[in-house]
Amino acid sequence: MQKQFVTIKELYRNKEEYIGKTVKVAGWIRTSRASKNFGFVELNDGSFFKNMQIVLSDEKLENFKEITKLPISSSILVEGELVSTEGAKQPVEIQATNIILEGESDSSYPLQKKRHTLEYLRTIAHLRPRSNTFSAVFRVRSLTAYAIHKFFQDRNFVYSHSPIITGSDCEGAGEMFRLTTMDLNNIPKTEEGHVDYSKDFFGKEANLTVSGQLNAEIMALAFRNVYTFGPTFRAENSNTVKHASEFWMVEPEIAFADLEDNMELAEDMIKYIINYVMENAPEEMEFFNNFVDKGLIERLTNVVNSEFKRLPYTEAIELLQKSGHKFEFPVEWGCDLQTEHERYLTEEIIKGPVFVTDYPKDIKAFYMRLNPDGKTVRATDLLVPGIGEIIGGSQREERYDVLLDRIKELGLNEEDYWWYLELRKFGTATHSGFGLGFERMLMYLTGMQNIRDVIPFPRTPKNAEF
């Protein structure tokens, strides 16, 4: 049955083909108003951000009264003529000649015309995609995901799925969710009285991944250029607007490539994504710019047109100190940059996107390549105006001995890294990669301020509804 219904997007985008013709559309009533003999329905069919105005007249419609009384969100099948309405708010409308009720809604439908808070809308996550805001957010989410795939596939990158279930916390990047099939009321114990994980599903402890990077390195050292794009998890009990327990990460990994290649790739990718979304979702971006974040389009356009700067951490610290600006957290060499520092750097000092490079090794992960100074590593964070850090990456330590020393120095268990070390033994190569938090990127693209509002069904502490 679907083919008989042309999409509202098609009617907007190619209206010349349809004006004066009889068309059929199917959708949900967003708003409805009527006088005695005439009425108007704003119909949304999900294919497009904008609604189609349906003109109802008692004269042409047998069931005029019935249709005008339908509650918001009822679904209807409409037949009528597409008519040009030059000068009106919308370029076309449909003068209905036949309307069939598909599914009548109820007057208790919670998404009435009045504005709701974003907090309230989270409690009706099964209905909020029908609101303007979330219709725009989730369509942009889809386009952004595709832009990422297209960017990498066009460049011959291999998409590799890193496993979600991991046997150990190799990254040490945060608290993890444990996975089990044991009966929690009756946990098998060893003779010593400890949990007997050998009886569990995988025969040992198993957790949800916090990053797909280490597995991506395996693939990069076979396929040269690869990327992962999948869900990752953090069991942190933090209730902030930036943290979710489940979120998606994009992690490219490139071989025979150093940190410069890595930064160029990140810059190209960010610009590509922004351009793709602005080209493919102009109505949504205009909506965000008007109703969510006034300077959005200008800020994104600036990013696309700017050349991203490079700034060593040591110089960044000096610039922050010299600025005379009073920060909540003091600035000194060795400290991790706080969001306030990052934003001051990119917004006030550099006035544009900037890669800060070569951080102190003590605040970065074990796998980052040690610089000749012995103090810093070949890491980089990309800072952008309006948000601070959006990407973190590094050139990886490709030297077996140096990597092993770092693992020992940090008290990590060498055996857990046997295969990661072997990558450095059997034809190691200079390689680099970075991670982009997908939701972080979406917040940047849409201006939405809470990560819960760019994920269809967010998971946070005490919340796994829907």
Next chain:
Amino acid sequence: MQKQFVTIKELYRNKEEYIGKTVKVAGWIRTSRASKNFGFVELNDGSFFKNMQIVLSDEKLENFKEITKLPISSSILVEGELVSTEGAKQPVEIQATNIILEGESDSSYPLQKKRHTLEYLRTIAHLRPRSNTFSAVFRVRSLTAYAIHKFFQDRNFVYSHSPIITGSDCEGAGEMFRLTTMDLNNIPKTEEGHVDYSKDFFGKEANLTVSGQLNAEIMALAFRNVYTFGPTFRAENSNTVKHASEFWMVEPEIAFADLEDNMELAEDMIKYIINYVMENAPEEMEFFNNFVDKGLIERLTNVVNSEFKRLPYTEAIELLQKSGHKFEFPVEWGCDLQTEHERYLTEEIIKGPVFVTDYPKDIKAFYMRLNPDGKTVRATDLLVPGIGEIIGGSQREERYDVLLDRIKELGLNEEDYWWYLELRKFGTATHSGFGLGFERMLMYLTGMQNIRDVIPFPRTPKNAEF
């Protein structure tokens, strides 16, 4: 540094541009042989299934001896002239003038030239992507994933991420992994002595999803046409070649669409994927056809060129009974079709892909639309030669009362489905969808017989290594 190295894929695809010119490539030595003054290296750089032959000569290379002695899988940076070799096995080769050793491998490198069993290769999952077979499999995996995205995005479908962590087992589709952050050595208990899930991370039981469908229905009833594509999990303790604990599923969901639309979409998608992979990975497909599954390309070509048939379950049962064929499991109305039945239907009776429709309600899920006969539901499985079922789908029960009756009839907890029921209350619409097991599709495309060999890092009972 990466930009200076042209990819081997580029040199093969656009060889005319490079012949006679000096080029630089970077890659890993796959094989190497040398006489006193001459040598040959088969170099693979991961960008392409095929190797580039590097010609070494003592006369042109300072480090000729050193290079010829390098163990397999060493990585090298090569400079030399690309030369046409008409009539030889490969169309071009590089006559090296300068080679820099990037990473020397070790003579203990386990992937030597001799053939290894697939079982053994699974134990070195960090190195097997460097073998011919897995280089082909994982490149096809990447292309297949992209084909799926491209198919749906080109048709204006919205990609929606269904949550991985779920608060309840709403689908009842199989055993689930439980997720917890509680200390298993010291589990909080209620006064009654049960596990106190209110103390757990999400304040209640949480599991890994077995399907993204129910959430996809939410999105379809807002965006008309959507798809999910993400990891799903089964904690089944089954050690078969078809089962993995972690696998990816593609689940489109379409509104104002009945089972006919659903079948057309599935047919279009399967044909699109096959065509895309055959066009974009001809070398890999030829390899599979020659070394993994002799009839592969012919079988896939037949699928692309055939019109998928439709066959009601009741007729299918009659045909199987009339066939006179002796099956291990007896065939009678009401039974679930076994793989032997499915394959006999598609391979011997229909001789091509076939949608079996309208299964008995008792062997299908609660959400499938009840037919007027009261006995069958508007379900369909797509059966294909060589494998049996590859897709399962249905028109969804869009009638509130009928759905509620089914939920009660099956003894499910109505409250768990509050939002799923509400979708039928606030503007319900005819809608349909199906699920494609991504790895099942990959096995069909490659001829690989074990699901562990189409997943980079497979998870199965007692196995979560890498």
